[in-house]
Amino acid sequence: MTKDIQLKKSHRNFDDAANAALLIAVFTGIWQIVFMLGIWPTISLPSPFMVAGTFAKIIANGSLSQSIGITIGRLLGAFAISITLGTLIGFAMVKFKGFGKTLNSFSAGLLSFPSIAWVPFSILLIGFNEFGIMFVVIMSSIFSIMISTYSSIRNIPSIYLDAAKNIGAKGFSLFRYVTIPAATPSLIIGLRQAWSFAWHAIIGAEILMSIVGLGHILSVGREFLDMSQVIASMVTIFVIGLLVDRFLLHKMEDRIRRKWGLDHHR
Amino acid sequence: MTKLQAKNIVKHFDHNGNSVTALDGIDLNVEEGDFVCIVGPSGCGKSTFLNIVAGLETPDSGEILLNGKPISTPGPDRTMVFQEGALFPWLKVIDNIEFGLKIAGIPQGERREISQRYLDMMQLTKFADSYTYQLSTGMKQRVAIARALAMDPEILLMDEPFAALDSQTRDLLLVELQLIWERTKKTIIFVTHNISESVILGNKVEIFKNRPSKIKKEVIIDYRRPRLAEDENLQKYYHQILDELKSEVIAQSKDEIQ
Numbered sequence: 290m291t292k293d294i295q296l297k298k299s300h301r302n303f304d305d306a307a308n309a310a311l312l313i314a315v316f317t318g319i320w321q322i323v324f325m326l327g328i329w330p331t332i333s334l335p336s337p338f339m340v341a342g343t344f345a346k347i348i349a350n351g352s353l354s355q356s357i358g359i360t361i362g363r364l365l366g367a368f369a370i371s372i373t374l375g376t377l378i379g380f381a382m383v384k385f386k387g388f389g390k391t392l393n394s395f396s397a398g399l400l401s402f403p404s405i406a407w408v409p410f411s412i413l414l415i416g417f418n419e420f421g422i423m424f425v426v427i428m429s430s431i432f433s434i435m436i437s438t439y440s441s442i443r444n445i446p447s448i449y450l451d452a453a454k455n456i457g458a459k460g461f462s463l464f465r466y467v468t469i470p471a472a473t474p475s476l477i478i479g480l481r482q483a484w485s486f487a488w489h490a491i492i493g494a495e496i497l498m499s500i501v502g503l504g505h506i507l508s509v510g511r512e513f514l515d516m517s518q519v520i521a522s523m524v525t526i527f528v529i530g531l532l533v534d535r536f537l538l539h540k541m542e543d544r545i546r547r548k549w550g551l552d553h554h555r
Numbered sequence: 556m557t558k559l560q561a562k563n564i565v566k567h568f569d570h571n572g573n574s575v576t577a578l579d580g581i582d583l584n585v586e587e588g589d590f591v592c593i594v595g596p597s598g599c600g601k602s603t604f605l606n607i608v609a610g611l612e613t614p615d616s617g618e619i620l621l622n623g624k625p626i627s628t629p630g631p632d633r634t635m636v637f638q639e640g641a642l643f644p645w646l647k648v649i650d651n652i653e654f655g656l657k658i659a660g661i662p663q664g665e666r667r668e669i670s671q672r673y674l675d676m677m678q679l680t681k682f683a684d685s686y687t688y689q690l691s692t693g694m695k696q697r698v699a700i701a702r703a704l705a706m707d708p709e710i711l712l713m714d715e716p717f718a719a720l721d722s723q724t725r726d727l728l729l730v731e732l733q734l735i736w737e738r739t740k741k742t743i744i745f746v747t748h749n750i751s752e753s754v755i756l757g758n759k760v761e762i763f764k765n766r767p768s769k770i771k772k773e774v775i776i777d778y779r780r781p782r783l784a785e786d787e788n789l790q791k792y793y794h795q796i797l798d799e800l801k802s803e804v805i806a807q808s809k810d811e812i813q
Contacts (some may be wrong), residue, residue: 451611452641456655456706457631466658470645549644550688 335517340524343517352506353525360503361529363419364491367426371487372480375431379438393439396432404429404490408497422494429490430483437479441472474545481538488530503529557623558742559585559608559710564617566603577603579767580617585710585744590736592753593746594796595763596807601746604768605714608744609635621709631655634703635712639719641699642687648698649674649683655706673701676735693724700732704739713745717752726784729755733781750800754792755782762796765803772799 317337324336331339347353382389407425415421445468453467495504503526510518546552564581567574577600585591593601606612608619610629618625621632634655642651650657652670661669674680677697687695696716703711717725733756736743747753753760757776764771776792 446640448637448641449643452635452637452643453654453658454629455609455611455631455633455635456702457629457658458655459629462658466654467643470643473645548686550686 332514333516335520340517340520343515343521344524347506347518347521353521356501356503356506357525357529359501360491360495363422363502364426364487367423367491368430368484368487370423371427371430371483372434374427375434375483376438378431379435379442382435382439383442389439393436396436399428399432400436404486405493405497407490408494411494412498417498422491422498425494425498426487426490430487433479433483433486437476437482438472441475441479442468444475445471474542474549474551477538477542477545481534481542484533484538485530488533492526556587557584558587558589558621559583559744560620560623561604561608562618562620564604564607564614564619566600566607566612566614576767578607578614579769581768581770583761583770585742587742588740590743590756590758591745592757592760593744593763594748594750594753594760594800595768596765596800596804597748598807599763599765599803600768601748601763602714604763605635605712605744605746608710609633609712611635631659631706632709633712634706634708635714636696636699636703636716638715639692639695642695642702644687647684647686648679648690651687651698652701652705654702659706669705670701673705676704676738677701677731691724693720693728696720696728700735704735704741708741710742710744713743715747716745718747718749725752729784730781732756737780750793750796751784751789754789754796755784755786760792760796762799763803765807771803 320337324334328334335343344353378392382392404425407428411421411424411428415424449467449471450463453463458467491502492504492507495502496508497504499505503522507519507522507526510516510522561581561583564578565576566578568577569575581604583591593604595601603612607614610626610633613627620626626633643654646654649670652673653666656666656669670683671680674683677700679694679697679701682690682694687698690698696719699716717728720728729752735741743756745753745756754776760774760776761770762772762774763769774792774796776789778788778792782789
């Protein structure tokens with residue numbers, strides 16, 4: 290029986306991959322046709338093959354892997370700070386109710402604040418450097434973490450807390466063994482959202498503030514009128530965003546949902 | 556020996572700005588080894604009373620004494636089986652049962668021994684490693700009972716634990732619960748709106764008056780066990796309780812129409 294399920298699963302993975310390949314083929318085909326129609330000059334719209342050539346070049350000279358490394362490094366550093374601080378502030382918001390309610394409204398406002406709009410502030414406050422870029426990323430993702438921590442904990446069904454208190458949990462043990470696990474499915478959704486905000490922010494900040502990184506090679510492409518490099522950078526940004534969401538965060542969410550039986554509505 | 560004593564418990568609720576008296580002086584003595592059932596019309600405050608005994612709610616006045624000592628906070632000496640949905644979905648069945656033991660700092664070996672005993676008692680051994688969504692409602696309630704018993708409480712509190720079950724499963728659990736009671740000699744307070752349940756289970760049935768709630772009458776049921784749902788000799792107790800409750804239900808519906 291398990292073999293059957295495995296077989297089914299590998300079938301499904303194969304179907305997914307086939308569908309994705311088809312989508313890419315159709316998209317590239319249309320692109321090639323539009324290119325051949327000659328509506329835009331080559332400098333504005335290169336062919337898929339020219340972009341592939343640029344890819345080969347930036348992979349060979351190491352600038353792609355270097356840019357990816359720098360961008361991901363900055364992002365992870367900033368995101369780690371964002372998660373740590375955001376979660377701690379979120380806990381404080383739950384603990385001190387009045388404070389939490391007020392901060393929640395403010396954070397909701399700042400959630401829709403465009404990440405790019407932090408850039409001038411960050412340049413003047415911190416400077417045209419690594420920390421300036423990280424500051425933009427932190428400010429763009431921390432409110433999402435705060436709100437998600439706060440609301441995930443507040444939305445825990447009170448029956449779990451009552452049941453746990455009833456068999457002796459209180460204080461730290463209640464927090465550690467009930468509050469945290471009960472809030473986890475919803476915390477992960479917040480984490481995914483925060484990740485996407487952080488990803489938007491890092492590219493934006495790098496375009497404006499950096500002399501290295503993925504956002505930087507994107508803006509260099511524009512400065513040298515090299516559309517192939519612009520498109521190659523965009524594809525890279527898209528692929529990384531997709532991989533992290535699908536294969537890391539979504540997988541985590543899936544695993545927890547399965548364990549909880551949240552996909553088994555009867 | 557008196558296990559639990561409720562002295563003049565009063566509780567008000569705020570309902571749209573008006574104070575509503577839910578409990579208006581409940582006095583109750585529960586002897587060691589008693590199986591006390593509390594019946595009353597829905598909304599009469601019987602669950603509120605149980606929550607106060609559990610320490611999950613505090614009374615506006617009056618006190619609860621356990622073994623002569625006043626109590627005000629929740630504690631594993633008074634474990635509760637809730638109506639439904641109180642199991643932790645992030646834990647396996649066995650870890651749900653061991654949860655309170657783990658909190659109490661009991662070492663793993665000893666925990667396993669205790670949980671194994673209650674898994675066997677509740678016929679859940681095969682499901683030790685299942686998650687709760689994989690269980691039927693009846694099995695979930697067995698887990699909840701096992702979790703409550705694993706703490707070896709002074710008194711077991713049950714808040715309409717069988718209300719969500721189909722009638723076959725309920726009849727089965729009604730018999731099982733009597734056997735468990737005889738085997739463990741636990742003191743049990745069982746809240747229900749179902750008169751037959753109270754007659755089958757209780758050796759004392761406390762009838763709650765409609766809001767503001769008081770105990771209207773106590774019916775002693777001295778009859779052999781295990782009692783079965785279809786036993787006709789239980790009918791006279793059933794009707795005795797029904798007669799007392801009828802006027803309460805009528806009073807309540809008048810209340811609601813106004």
